[in-house]
Amino acid sequence: MQSVEELEQDIESLTREITSLCQKRDELKAQKFEKECSELSNHPVVKEFESVFTKFPKLYEVLARENQIVDSNDNDTSDEPSTVDSSFVKRRKLEFSDGSVQNKMFDKSIADLLGDTSSSTSPGKRRSKLQNFKGLESQVSIENAYRLFGITFFPLVDPSDINFQRNDINRKMLGIRLEVFNEGLRQFEKPHYILLKQNLKLNSWSLFKHTIPAFIDLESIFQKIDNGIITTYDQVYLFAKQVYIQLLCVSQRVQIIEELQDIRLISNLEIDLQIAAVSFDIQGMKRVRLFLQDDQVISCDTFDDDELKMLLLGPVKELKLKLGRLLAS
Structure with a gap:
């Protein structure tokens, strides 16, 4: 039988081993978190926003001011991510009242990511703040889960629509992201984007810009949705779905033909x-x-x-x- 001293030595050895494994686990978690934050910061949409903020610092002031309103109404200081509403990605709105901008497209649990109202804050410092946000990892996973379905929406602002005198935005904009999964390559293909802008007279959406291939008649698809009078997010989703189906069919044809050669x-x-x-x-x-x-x-x-x-x-x-x-x- 082992003596008491030998047992104590074994316990100390196990304790050191457990401590070492815990440290390695924490290091791997930190590396995983930093990698996902880096991927988010290098996303083309994020970089595009940063370039717009750098070129138009007033735009950042307008968008940051709305988050002061959100922070003042949100007393929950917990680091745990809040329950995400089903409209986190699909239902995003821009509403205007009392001469200020209230961006409803972001979930409350990530609203404070834009809480720094200093117009001199550099993109690098804002990126550093993103990396230090404890709930970001969960929110990135949620966004990625939505994107698996192939159709997602995101907010954006045309700088030409900013009214600096009233500190608001003249017209709403909505971005549509379409991503087709290639089963042969086992990865998503390059995403396509459609930008919609609000028609002030009819209070409806109109096509602004897109990256859809020319052989897909985007205008025709748009006009088939209630004769082109699209006023609700349900109609926007129906339009996006029709475009996505055509992109998917093209991708599947290519995959079938290329497999024959493979x-x-x-x-x-x-x-x-x-x-x-x-x-x-x-x-x-x-x-x-x-x-x-x-x-x-x-x-x-x-x-x-x-x-x-x-x-x-x-x-x-x-x-x-x-x-x-x-x-x-």
Whole structure:
């Protein structure tokens, strides 16, 4: 049996080991937190806001003043993140009253991130404040969870709409972020953005700017939503959903065609920008040109090979099976 002294030594050794493991755990947590904060600070939308604040310091004063109102009405000083309302991302509003701006688009639990009203505060200092905010990690996770659904909204301000005499904003703006997940690459593709601006006369939204590919008729989709008279956030979401579906269909067509080349059923693949015409070689000899519409191959040019032409017509998703059987035979 071990003596008392030996037991005490074992206990001390275990205690030191546990302490060392706890320190390593805390270090890993700190590294993870710093990494996520760095990713947030390097996000193109965040950088764009910082460049606007640097160029228009008055804008930062206007937006910061509203947070004084939020702070004065919020007596909860707990470091724990508050319960996030379901409208955290999807329901964001800008309301004006008494000559001051009240930004309702941010959840209360992160409102104090903009609490520093000093117009001389540099972007670097504001970024440092973000990194020191204990509840930020939770809020970043929540935002990322919303973004997994592919359609999110964010607030923004056009500097030309700022009224410095009244210290308010003439027109509301709303940003739409569309992100399609590429199953082949197992990551999200480059996001697309649509900016809407309020029409003062009709109190409705209108298209301002966007990064949607030209082959998607954005204006036509917009006009199909209640004849282009979009006044509610439900209508905005319906419009965004229709655009997202078209982006998703284009992405899926590209993924299907590129997979054929990855598994070597075809070679020398050429795809046009609209993903409407696709050319490739079969068995390194037969050159084929397909014309696509939605999820169908509607026409096929096989250079006088009518049997192959009839084989390839039909759903795009069946090309893998058809070409596999063709090469196997």
